Amino acid sequence: MPPVPPWLKKLGSTLVTVAVTILGLLFVTFMIGRVMPIDPVLAVIGERATQEQYNEVFYDLGLDKPLIVQFAIYVANVLQGDFGTSIRTGQQVSDDIARVFPATLELATLGTLIGVFLGVPLGVLAAVRRGSWIDQLARFVGLIGYSMPIFWLGLVGLLLFYGILNWVSGPGRVGIFYQGIVEPITGMLLVDSTLRGEWEVFRDAFSHIILPASLLGYYSLAYISRMTRSFMLEQLNSEYIITARVKGLSERKVIWHHAFRNIRIQLITVIALAYANLLEGSVLTEIIFAWPGIGQYITVSLLANDMNAVLGGTIVIGTIFVCLNIFSDLLYRFFDPRSK
Amino acid sequence: MNELTSPSTKPTWREWLLAEEPTSRRQARAVGWYQGWLAFRSNTLAMIGLIILVFLIVCAIFAPLLATHDPYAQDLGQRLLPPGFQGNLFGTDSLGRDIYSRLLFGARISIYIVLLVAMVAPLIGLIIGTIAGYAGGWIDVVLMRITDIFLAFPRLILALAFVAALGAGIENAVLAIALTAWPPYARIARAETLTIRNTDFIHAIQLQGAGPVRIITKHIWPLCISSLVIRVTLDMAGIILTAAGLGFLGLGAQPPSPEWGAMISEGRKYILDHWWVATIPGLAIFAISLAFNLLGDGLRDVLDPKESGQ
Amino acid sequence: MSEQHLLEVDNLWVKFPTRSGIFDAVRGISFSLGRERLGIVGESGSGKSMTGRAVLKLIRKPGFIEADRVEMNGVDVLNASEIRMRQLRGHHASMIMQDPKFSLNPVMTVGQQITEALRAHEKVSKQTARKRAVDMLDAVAIREPERVFDLYPHEVSGGMGQRIMIAMMLIPGPEILIADEPTSALDVSVQLQVLEIMDKLVSDRGMGLIFISHDLNLVSKFCDRIMIMYAGRIVEVCEAGKLHEATHPYTVGLLNSVPDLTHPRPRLEVLQRDPAWREMPSVSALL
Numbered sequence: 001m002p003p004v005p006p007w008l009k010k011l012g013s014t015l016v017t018v019a020v021t022i023l024g025l026l027f028v029t030f031m032i033g034r035v036m037p038i039d040p041v042l043a044v045i046g047e048r049a050t051q052e053q054y055n056e057v058f059y060d061l062g063l064d065k066p067l068i069v070q071f072a073i074y075v076a077n078v079l080q081g082d083f084g085t086s087i088r089t090g091q092q093v094s095d096d097i098a099r100v101f102p103a104t105l106e107l108a109t110l111g112t113l114i115g116v117f118l119g120v121p122l123g124v125l126a127a128v129r130r131g132s133w134i135d136q137l138a139r140f141v142g143l144i145g146y147s148m149p150i151f152w153l154g155l156v157g158l159l160l161f162y163g164i165l166n167w168v169s170g171p172g173r174v175g176i177f178y179q180g181i182v183e184p185i186t187g188m189l190l191v192d193s194t195l196r197g198e199w200e201v202f203r204d205a206f207s208h209i210i211l212p213a214s215l216l217g218y219y220s221l222a223y224i225s226r227m228t229r230s231f232m233l234e235q236l237n238s239e240y241i242i243t244a245r246v247k248g249l250s251e252r253k254v255i256w257h258h259a260f261r262n263i264r265i266q267l268i269t270v271i272a273l274a275y276a277n278l279l280e281g282s283v284l285t286e287i288i289f290a291w292p293g294i295g296q297y298i299t300v301s302l303l304a305n306d307m308n309a310v311l312g313g314t315i316v317i318g319t320i321f322v323c324l325n326i327f328s329d330l331l332y333r334f335f336d337p338r339s340k
Numbered sequence: 341m342n343e344l345t346s347p348s349t350k351p352t353w354r355e356w357l358l359a360e361e362p363t364s365r366r367q368a369r370a371v372g373w374y375q376g377w378l379a380f381r382s383n384t385l386a387m388i389g390l391i392i393l394v395f396l397i398v399c400a401i402f403a404p405l406l407a408t409h410d411p412y413a414q415d416l417g418q419r420l421l422p423p424g425f426q427g428n429l430f431g432t433d434s435l436g437r438d439i440y441s442r443l444l445f446g447a448r449i450s451i452y453i454v455l456l457v458a459m460v461a462p463l464i465g466l467i468i469g470t471i472a473g474y475a476g477g478w479i480d481v482v483l484m485r486i487t488d489i490f491l492a493f494p495r496l497i498l499a500l501a502f503v504a505a506l507g508a509g510i511e512n513a514v515l516a517i518a519l520t521a522w523p524p525y526a527r528i529a530r531a532e533t534l535t536i537r538n539t540d541f542i543h544a545i546q547l548q549g550a551g552p553v554r555i556i557t558k559h560i561w562p563l564c565i566s567s568l569v570i571r572v573t574l575d576m577a578g579i580i581l582t583a584a585g586l587g588f589l590g591l592g593a594q595p596p597s598p599e600w601g602a603m604i605s606e607g608r609k610y611i612l613d614h615w616w617v618a619t620i621p622g623l624a625i626f627a628i629s630l631a632f633n634l635l636g637d638g639l640r641d642v643l644d645p646k647e648s649g650q
Numbered sequence: 651m652s653e654q655h656l657l658e659v660d661n662l663w664v665k666f667p668t669r670s671g672i673f674d675a676v677r678g679i680s681f682s683l684g685r686e687r688l689g690i691v692g693e694s695g696s697g698k699s700m701t702g703r704a705v706l707k708l709i710r711k712p713g714f715i716e717a718d719r720v721e722m723n724g725v726d727v728l729n730a731s732e733i734r735m736r737q738l739r740g741h742h743a744s745m746i747m748q749d750p751k752f753s754l755n756p757v758m759t760v761g762q763q764i765t766e767a768l769r770a771h772e773k774v775s776k777q778t779a780r781k782r783a784v785d786m787l788d789a790v791a792i793r794e795p796e797r798v799f800d801l802y803p804h805e806v807s808g809g810m811g812q813r814i815m816i817a818m819m820l821i822p823g824p825e826i827l828i829a830d831e832p833t834s835a836l837d838v839s840v841q842l843q844v845l846e847i848m849d850k851l852v853s854d855r856g857m858g859l860i861f862i863s864h865d866l867n868l869v870s871k872f873c874d875r876i877m878i879m880y881a882g883r884i885v886e887v888c889e890a891g892k893l894h895e896a897t898h899p900y901t902v903g904l905l906n907s908v909p910d911l912t913h914p915r916p917r918l919e920v921l922q923r924d925p926a927w928r929e930m931p932s933v934s935a936l937l
Contacts, residue, residue: 017488024489028498032505147577147630149584152604152622155611159619163612239752245708246819247767248740251732257766261757280494284585288608298497299589302504314494314501322492337757337802382669 010333018326023075025318029311030074034067083312088304093312097294101316102187103173104286104293107213108278110190114217115224115278116271122221123228127236128255138225145222150281154215154288161211169207171290178204212289216281220274227270231263238262265335272328276321376642386638392631400447409438411445411598420614431616433606439617442598443624449599450628453514453583453592454576460518462568465525470556470564472526473533484530491523496582503591510599513592517582521575525568532564566643574636577629584625600625655937656826656858657683657705657743660719664700664882667712675700675713677882681935683826687852687859688935689869689890691904692879698862701879702828705860706743707735723825741771743826744819746848749835750811754803760787761799764818771822786817790847809840816848820855827852828860833868845872866893866904875935878904883932900927 049057058064062073077084083093126138162170169175174189178201182192190209193202235241236259244258283295290296294313301309358375362368380386399406408427415436423431429440472483502516536542537560545555586592587601595602600621607617664676676697681688692698704715707727720727723742725734747753755763764786765779774782780799787795790813803811812832819827829848833841849872852859863869869876870890878886878901886898896902906919 020485021489021492024486025493028489028493029501032501143630143633146633147581147626149581149588149601149604149622149625149629151585151588151601152618152625155604155608155618156622159611159615239747239749240755242703242708242745243747243753243815243818244755246706246739246745248736248738248770248822249766250736253766253770258755258758262755265757276494280496283496283500284588287589298500302500303590305504307504310501310504314497317494317497318492321494325492338804 014326014330018322021322022319025315025322026075026078027071029314029318030071033307033311078315083315084308086301086306086309086312088301088306088309093309096297096309097312097316099187100292100294100297102184103189103291104279104282104295106188106190107209107216107285107291107293108275108282110209110213111216111278112220112271112275114214115220115274118217119221119224120228120267123225124232124255124260126225126229127232130233135229138229141218142222142226145219150215150219151284151288153218154212154285157211157215158288168211169204171288173208173292174201174205175208212285212291216278216285219281220278223274223277224267224270228263228267231266232259235259235262265332268331268335269328272324272331276324279317279320380638380642383638383641385634386641389631389634389636389638392627393635396447396628396631397451399444400451403444403448407438407441407444409441411437411442412596413437420610420617422614423616423620430620431614433603433617434610439603439620442603443600443621446598446600446603446621446624447628449510449593449597450580450583450625453510453517454579454632456514457517457521457579457583458572458576460514461521462525462572464518464522465527466529466561466564466568468522469526469529469531470533470560473530474537474552474556474560480530483526487523487526490520491527493520495520496585499582499586500589500591503586508591508594510593510597513583513586516586517579521579524575525571528567528571529564532567533560536560536563570636570640570643573632573639576632576636580625580629580632655682655684656723658719658721658936659705660717660936662701662704662715662717662720664697664704664709664713664715674882676704677932679879679882679884679932679935681877681884681887682937683858683860684937685856685858686875687849687861687873689873689876690860690862690879691864691866691869691876693864695881696879697882698879699830702745702830702860702862705828706739706745708739708745737771740767740819740822740824742824743828744822744824745828745830746812746815746819746832748831750803750808750815751835753815754811756803758802759799760801760803760806760814764799764814764821767818768821783817783821786821787814789851790814790817791843792817807840808836809844812836812844813847816844816851820851823855824857826858826860828862830862831864832861834863834865866901867908877935881928883928883930884935885927885930885933887933887935899924 062070065073081094083097085091086093086096089096122134122138122141126135129135158170161167182189182196182198182201185192185195189205190202193199193205236255241254241258244254249257280295282291282293283299285291286293286295287299294317298310298313298317301307301313356367357371359367359371362371408429415432418426418428418432418436419434421428421432421436423429423439425431428438430443431439433439433442468483468487472480472487498520499513499516502519503512506512506515533556542555542559545559550558583592584599584601584604587599588605590602590605593599593602595606603621604618604625607614607619607621611618659682660680661678662676662680663674663678666673666675679697679701690698690701700709703709705720705722705727707715707730709715715728717728722738725738727735727738730738754760758766761780761783764783765776768774768779768782784795784799787798792798792810792813798806798810798814803814806814815832827848832848833844836844845868848859851857859873861869861873866876866878870893873890876888876890876893877884878896878898880900886896886901888896888901893901893905896905900921900923903919903921907921909915909918
């Protein structure tokens with residue numbers, strides 16, 4: 001038998017990690033579903049059903065079986081993309097999520113882009129000119145970002161930019177006159193309207209998304225710039241930076257060719273984490289901005305005691321979270337010459 | 341270099357605390373604390389954080405004395421009054437309750453939540469982390485796998501799901517936050533344990549016949565505390581923000597409780613016409629989490645200079 | 651003060667502001683360097699490494715330099731602009747540091763780092779740069795230089811890494827090489843080999859070498875002149891051959907604390923430090 005190549009071994013162990021983690025996620029959500037004070041049978045048939053109807057559904061749901069079997073059935077269903085039916089919307093939870101998820105994805109992606117394109121240069125500059133005004137600015141931005149409740153900043157933003165200045169559009173994803181004009185392709189309105197050439201819709205959608213996206217972008221900017229700064233400081237204190245200076249290289253080359261090249265890999269992890277955090281952080285933002293995404297879906301379902309929908313949403317976001325983590329880990333291995 | 345101090349003159353407290361060669365263990369410890377305090381005091385931002393925090397704690401303790409109104413008393417005739425109007429320092433909310441008095445009592449809730457989480461979560465982490473680190477082998481693998489699973493979860497959403505299962509309320513919110521906040525502490529505690537486990541002094545204690553429980557609780561825990569304290573202080577702002585977020589979503593403290601997040605949620609409807617109802621509680625949340633952030637940064641600079649990047 | 655001196659340093663101070671006042675790492679030393687091999691010996695904290703870095707104006711902030719005069723190749727280093735300094739660094743003076751594990755950039759290949767040093771000072775094409783880098787690797791006795799060119803630093807051994815450092819630092823053709831403990835991090839078995847390669851290249855090219863080390867015997871073997879530093883000052887200067895004639899108690903103490911195979915002693919001396927040494931004026935090492 002030929003020996004297993006190391007990369008295959010690594011891939012195998014990574015896949016096992018993913019599988020175990022997702023199984024753990026399912027177990028936790030399963031247990032949450034079981035300790036719920038709501039009777040799952042009554043949730044399906046309503047309060048006024050007869051005892052026979054009750055029993056029938058009880059057996060249908062497999063509630064008479066041992067817990068471990070129930071869990072196995074649950075896992076099997078989830079793996080097939082079956083999260084059950086939403087009591088609130090009366091539709092398959094998976095269909096609901098497929099409908100609302102692109103809105104969240106669009107918002108989080110735009111937010112991360114803002115965070116990366118402003119946060120990385122800010123962090124690098126802050127580290128290079130340590131103690132200067134730009135370092136103070138980065139510190140200030142970070143402190144505010146780590147200390148302000150996002151939903152409050154969103155409200156104040158709405159008050160200021162929508163209520164008083166009227167620079168942007170208010171809550172919602174697109175103005176009422178533009179709804180349903182663009183036939184969805186990806187489900188992301190900015191992308192779809194561009195593909196279809198509907199510039200009016202694009203403009204309106206953009207004026208709606210810019211405020212919540214900037215808000216999320218600000219939080220990821222705070223995180224990304226702070227991490228970039230500390231990574232850069234660590235590298236700028238290394239010996240090889242002195243070597244680079246001894247060679248007579250320009251400061252620009254020392255910073256970007258030497259120091260920055262060494263933090264790229266760490267940055268990927270940070271950005272992936274920031275992105276995952278935004279997917280999650282969008283819960284509160286979506287409520288404030290009436291954004292029809294997965295965060296709002298989970299919250300509204302939660303308030304309506306619609307457990308299938310809540311757990312389905314949790315599993316989807318959790319899985320993306322896990323995958324992003326693993327993905328950044330793989331990229332790390334790919335880019336770092338030391339790990340080969 | 342205090343060669344000039346002759347033994348006959350009794351050193352002042354300050355000199356005693358700054359001695360370069362302490363003469364007793366007690367003095368050595370006091371010198372350590374005092375120098376830490378000096379370093380901390382020279383950090384202006386950290387001092388600002390400490391002052392804000394002390395101020396807020398004083399407000400919370402003396403809330404009944406400082407309040408001008410009953411925080412729960414509704415007066416529909418006095419609703420949505422602007423700040424400073426008719427003796428309502430920060431105005432009134434949609435039910436005519438005095439916002440200033442509600443803020444004072446709300447500080448109690450925020451501090452209560454933070455204290456509870458800050459006691460529960462690190463304790464869970466400490467126990468799991470030190471056991472995993474000290475025991476090693478399959479126990480380590482299993483415990484760390486569980487930690488990683490929890491670490492891979494989106495925290496706010498998991499807390500939401502927990503609260504959904506347990507029912508809304510402050511205690512459940514605390515439990516939900518603690519259940520999602522412990523994994524980083526477990527990681528830290530395990531890392532510390534691994535470095536301590538193979539040191540000579542632990543071997544010496546083992547040779548004296550100490551059991552694992554005694555070694556973990558008496559010798560490893562004390563050494564994990566300082567890095568955990570820093571981390572907890574830095575996390576406190578996050579705990580407050582999560583708790584406020586749950587309150588805002590109606591899953592934390594229930595009305596008519598003057599929890600700050602819930603107050604913002606109540607004022608949200610009026611944001612465009614009566615800005616103060618939602619804005620002022622938000623400033624309170626901002627102040628307390630800013631204070632914790634400043635304090636945490638300062639503590640890290642003092643206790644863990646290597647990590648501070650200063 | 652003749653022109654042929656590569657480096658002239660007059661009354662050099664290196665200072666670091668701390669919470670309890672200014673700390674002087676180097677306290678008013680003077681020395682010059684001709685086309686010779688000058689050793690600087692001292693214990694850790696004696697300011698020997700700081701001296702090496704100060705000459706290239708590479709003291710990390712908030713540290714700073716004060717001096718009456720630092721002149722390299724006719725250029726006034728103290729008042730030179732950062733751009734002028736960059737032309738001097740690498741091209742006129744380079745430095746080799748202690749551990750190649752840290753002084754080579756971990757995510758760039760050996761070849762990238764060597765050609766970069768060359769192309770910072772000479773406009774040459776990529777192919778020429780590669781050719782010359784490979785030749786240089788060959789000159790520092792690296793077998794299969796073509797293969798090593800594409801390796802990453804973690805893929806080479808410590809001794810090889812230090813030879814790569816030497817190649818990288820010598821490729822732009824500097825006149826001064828500062829070697830800061832170049833072999834302390836290496837296995838004893840390769841130390842001499844690396845030193846001999848360095849020594850050969852330096853004397854073939856008629857360069858000036860500043861060899862910084864804590865190892866007095868090693869320095870006396872490889873240098874022409876030795877400066878002994880203590881607490882930021884030069885306590886003694888002597889010809890390497892006349893080391894046994896050294897008079898300063900610190901130098902004598904250093905010599906006596908090392909075992910000597912030809913003159914075995916029942917008990918080695920422990921170095922006794924006299925606080926008065928700190929306050930004695932610095933000896934000039936000007937030529």
